[in-house]
Amino acid sequence: MKPYRSMLFVPGHKSSWADKGIASGTDALILDLEDSVPPVEKVAARDVVAATIDRLTAEGVRPDLWVRVNPEETGLMAGDLEAVVRPGLTGLFLAKIYNERDIVRLDAVLSHVEKLRGLPEGQVKLLACFETAEAMGTCEAVIAASDRIVSALGATGPNADAGRSLGVEFTPEGRETLYILSRINLAARQNGRNHPVVGVWQDIRNLDGLRTFCEDTRRLGYRGLVAIHPSHVTVANEVYGPTEDEVATARRLIAAYREAEAAGSSAVDFEGQHVDIAHVKTAEEVIALADAIAGVA
Incomplete structure (x- = not known):
């Protein structure tokens, strides 16, 4: 995996926001089809994301292009994959996985779609986002389940899926997630995935807090930030890149x-x-x- 110091989420249904993301200097864009897209626009957003991938690939943009697809349990993943697996797609950011069986099934589906599209098998990489207690409890098996997995992300920000699943209250100090962050980092590295990423920092305007968060997680072994705002990219690029x-x-x-x-x-x-x-x-x-x-x- 390339050394992504920063990966920036962009709502998939807002194509022009991808250009704003590129201007931030991020190393990778994550075109989102999940939580940042209103339910009534999710199907239409697929075509927008596909067109954005085609346009940016033709323009030869610097950031790699990833897509966060909807989880399998929503019934939307198959349609998402059909739309976005295409030349120019680097990989899929996976939300709400539960165990290694989810990864094995998806790997097989991707191999089929790649063959249909004339893409090299294994071209589409995976980033495993651990948002459920079950997934975090089996992170070693999940990461080892497919060679497509190139990185991992765990224990994301407060009052969201991970916190609700674990029942923890997030603090800036992060003691409540120290164990799981360390465990995911170890699981990634024991399987040769040496560039785990961390996120997200939800306090958009608190850049000093963000810097501390990045510095702390860098010391834990993490090598990049999944960001939700363009203003976070510069801080992440500074902290996770060597001076x-x-x-x-x-x-x-x-x-x-x-x-x-x-x-x-x-x-x-x-x-x-x-x-x-x-x-x-x-x-x-x-x-x-x-x-x-x-x-x-």
Whole structure:
């Protein structure tokens, strides 16, 4: 998966809002067919999203294009898939999954639709959003259920599906979700999905609180934010991307180690810190992330 520092939701029935999302600098757009679309407009929104994907793909836009489809239980998912699985679609943001069987069934359906559309099998990726207690309790099996799953998101904002399912009251400190966030991160990484994302931050105007939230979740292992407002993108891009100082430090560390290695040492005092090959690998990851983000930008 590309290193998405930010993924921005855009209501699928409002095509012009996708252009506003692009202008925010987000790394990926999530064209929404679920909660941000009024029920009476959900069917018509499919054609709007399909046309938006076609238009933006033809324009060669920078952000990758994702779609949040309606859950299977609504009876709308099949129609959503028929409309949006097409060239230019990177993947599907999955709402309200329950267990690994949901993923296995969807994987089979997508393979069928890809074949019908002449798309390479496996082109459509999946981002698993854990909004139910059942899904969170089986997150390891869900993430391992399909190679299409490239990332995961869990324990989203207050007074929504996740909070209601868990019965928790969300706080800015986040102690009530520390366990599940850590567990989802571990489940993702043990299955080779090394870019889990987090969200959402609902206090739209509180950018200081958002920054703290991003910094805290970065320390937990998360690498990007699913955002609900364009103003959140800049903060997420800053926090989840390595700074110039971090990249410069990583390059100096690697150079110092290689010099020591050439002299017959497998460890070195680097600016007062003990450094060995393990630290070099971490520094290399910092540089690789920065290079990948530069490629995205």
